[in-house]
Amino acid sequence: MFHHTTFTTLKLDEMVAFYENVAGLEPVYYGENAAWLTNDAANHRIALLALPGMKAPDDKGHTIGLHHTAFEHRSFEQWIDNYDRLAAQGIEPFLNLDHGMTMSMYYQDPEGNGVEIQVDAFGDWAKSKEFMWASEEFDRNPIGMHFDPAKVSAAHRAGLSFEEIHAKATAGEYLPAVIPEVYLPEFW
Known part of the structure; x- marks a missing residue:
């Protein structure tokens, strides 16, 4: 059974707010460089990692x-x-x-x-x-x-x-x- 997806991000706060608003996910843990969110009983469905040194993608x-x-x-x-x-x-x-x-x-x-x-x-x-x-x-x-x-x-x-x-x-x-x-x- 599929459990979660993990994204890297340069915009942690914006990403948490977006997924809360659009998809009803709430943070289970929300730290300085990462957040784990869920919209059901699972411990998380999306992980967001704001790792140092990340770069924006090309195209x-x-x-x-x-x-x-x-x-x-x-x-x-x-x-x-x-x-x-x-x-x-x-x-x-x-x-x-x-x-x-x-x-x-x-x-x-x-x-x-x-x-x-x-x-x-x-x-x-x-x-x-x-x-x-x-x-x-x-x-x-x-x-x-x-x-x-x-x-x-x-x-x-x-x-x-x-x-x-x-x-x-x-x-x-x-x-x-x-x-x-x-x-x-x-x-x-």
């Missing part, structure tokens, strides 16, 4: 390596409420995809790492797995359909159910004005 958004780390909300309502809360603070995702098995919003942390905030479209991981390996839809388009989260939020406020919104998103009814690239945006 981080366009090189190989870790693309993003994902966090899942238990319900569509929690997920869309999180979007609304963050948007009110001026924190917007750079990419939004309905992958078929999840609806996902992608943010960047203060070091330029991708952070996916998702909700499972089936509410059942077995069904999500089956969708990935058995559906022609996923085989044809494993990246999924882009969507505008403001349009999804408006549909939710108008009373549409998650199932209705998900169906409309996969049909391309909530496309953004500009389709972004899937790679991480330039950061450094």
